[in-house]
Amino acid sequence: MADTGEGKKEEADYKRLHSFPLIRHTDMPEEMRVEAMELCVTACEKYATNNESAAKMIKEMMDKKFGSSWHVVIGEGFGFEITHEVKNLLYMFFGGSLAVCVWKCS
DSSP: OHHHHHHHHHHHHHHHHTOSOEEEEEOOOHHHHHHHHHHHHHHHHHTTTOHHHHHHHHHHHHHHHHOSOEEEEEESSOOOOOOOOTTOEEEEEETTTEEEEEEEOO
């Protein structure tokens, strides 16, 4: 039982240390990237236990601000292969192992 408690404590410490957003890949212009990154961080913090609601919030805000056809995937341990419009892709990590992929396709 003590090992389980220590494991959870170490995981919490890891997430606390890595609470900043880490961009893995993007081709967005600077202004769009900053806004999308801040939106992703806000949504992931607001809906820390519900990735579906966070993704929905990000999608709706990106649709309003930058036009429609945005897609969002949030989770841990997933792979993907997508087709996207040039200069409309953001793949980042937040809170340690939580990945966020935001892209636009026509």
